[in-house]
Amino acid sequence: MHEQATVDSWWRGAAIYQLYVRSFADGNGDGIGDLPGARAHLPYLAELGVDAIWFNPWYPSPMFDGGYDIAGYRSIDPAFGTLADADTFIAEAHALGIRIIIDIVPNHGSIEHPWFRAALAANPGSAERSRFWFRPGRGAGGELPPNNWQSMFGGPAWTRVTEADGTPGEWYLHLFAPEQPDFNWDCPAVRAEFEDVLRFWFSRGIDGIRIDSAALLCKDPGLPDTEPGQAPGPAHPYIDRDEVHEIYRSWRAIADSAKGRVLIGEIWLPDAARLNRYVSHDEMHTVFNFPYLSCPWDPAALRRVIDQTLALGGPAGTPATWVLSNHDVDRIVSRLGRADSAFDLDRRRYFHDFPVDLELGTARARAAALLTMALPGSVYIYQGEELGLWEVQDIPDELRQDPMFYRTSGADPGRDGCRVPLPWAGTEPPFGFSPAGATREPWLPQPKEWRDLTVAAESASGDSMLRLYLTALAIRRSERAFRDTPLAWQPAADGVLAFDRGTFDRVTRDGGALDGGACVRCVANLSPGPVGLPPHSAVLLASGPLTNGMLPPDTTVWLRMGSLGLGGQTHDQSWDG
Ligand code: NOJ
C-alpha cells in the first residue's frame, strides 16, 4: 500500500523536463523540431535522469503563438508528426520510466479551429457564436470594441469580423493574439468538449496535464470595462473569478478515474492565498511557482520566496514546485548575469537593456541549479537549461516570430530568444538539431558560440553544465535525505543560504530511521566573499571549485553531514535498494 502511494504520487518530488518540441530536435530536416527527432533523444533524457517530460502544445496549429493557438485538440501538428508518433513516444518514454505531461489550452483556440470557422460563417446570436465571445461593438455604427479589455500581447482584446454579407459585423474576444479567440466557458458545449479532450489523452496513456492560462477561463458575462489597476479576484471581469474552480473540480474527477495522474496549473497571481485556492484534493495537484522564477539573485528575497512557497504548501500537504525558467521568460544564465537579476513578463525590454555578464550568469545559474534541486518538491528543467544556453537577444527583427514582438511594434522583444533550437553536436549550425542534408535552416538562428554548449561537447567535459545537471539529478534521486523530507534552515553568515534536508527522524520504507549520517546540507553563497563550510563528512557536489576549503561567491555546495558510518548511504545507493 505504501509502495502504491509512492508510485501514485510520483509527481511530488519529480524532476520534470520541459520539451518545446519545435526547438528540441528535427528528425526530417525541415528546420522544425518534431516527435521522431525528440524520440531519437529519449535515451538522452533517460540518462539525464528526469522523471517526466512536459510537452508544450503539439497539436495542429497555424503557429501564431507557437502552438498555443490550437486548431484541433485530438491530433498532432503535421510538422511535428502524427498521433501514431505521439503514441510511440508515450510508450517508449514509459518503458524508460519517464512519464508524459501534455499542455491543454482551454482559455482560447485558434481562428482555424472548426468551431471558430463555423462561428464566422454563422449569424450573430447563433449557437455557433455562443461558444466564443461575440458581441456588437459600441458607437453608432458598432465601430468601437465592446469594452476596454486589452490583449496580453498588446492592443485591444477584441477584433471585428466581416459578416457573410460583407458588412462589418460583431467583435470577438481574444485575451491573447487575434488568432486566439477565447472560448465561452458559460457554454455547456465548451465544458463537455474539454472534458472529452481530457479523456481522449488520458486514455492514450498520458500522466498529467499542464493547464494553460488557467485563471482566465471565466468571464463576467456583462463584460464590464476593467478599472485601472484592478486586482485579480472575484470582482475582476476575467482574472481569477471564483467560478473557474468548478471547472477544475470536474477535471480532477476525470483525472482521478485512474491513479497517478497530475494536474498542474499555469497561474500568475500576485496574491499567494488566491493562488493556493487552485490546489486541493479536488482541484489541481500543483501550480507553477512563478514568484521563484521571477526572484532576483538576492539571498533575502530568495529566502522569503522559499519560505512563502513552503508555508503555503504546508496545510494542504501540497508539494512545492521550483522553476528557474520556461519558454516564456529569459533564460536563467542571462537573467542572472544582469545587474537587475529579477524577471517580469511585462518589463522584458527593461531587463534586456542591461548588459549580460555570461561568465557571472553561468556561475550563478550553476549555483541556482543546486539550490533549486535541493529544495523539497518538484523541479522543472526547461530544455537547454541543462546546457547553460543563454537568451539570444540579437535575433534579427525579420526572423522573429513571437506575437508579443509584433503586437507591441518591437517594444517588447518577445520570447524567441529562449526558444532557439538546441545544439546537439558539431561545430557549426545547425549543431545536429537537424540531420545532415537538411533542406531548411533551423526556424530560429543559433549563435555560433553554441559550438561549446552542444550536448556532445558538454558530455565530453567534466565541468560542464550538463555534467552538473546529470550528477545533481542522480544525487537528488538517490539520496534518502532528498526524499520528501522538510527543509530546516541553518544559521549562516550574511548573504549565505544554508538548510538541511533529512534532519528529522523519519521512518523509512524499510522501517529504519534517517540519522545524522543521511542528512544533506545545501549551502549557497550569495555574498561577495568566500565563506567557510560547517563540519561535514563529505562534499557531495559543488557548483564550482572550492578554494582552500572555502565556498567562493555565487557557488552552492551539497554537504553530507554527520558521520558516514551511521547512515551508510552514499549517492549511488538508491532509496529502493
Ligand atoms: C501561457 C503560455 O505559456 C504562453 O506561451 C502562451 O503565449 C500563453 N499562455 C497563451 O496561451
Ligand code: CA
Ligand atoms: Ca522537422
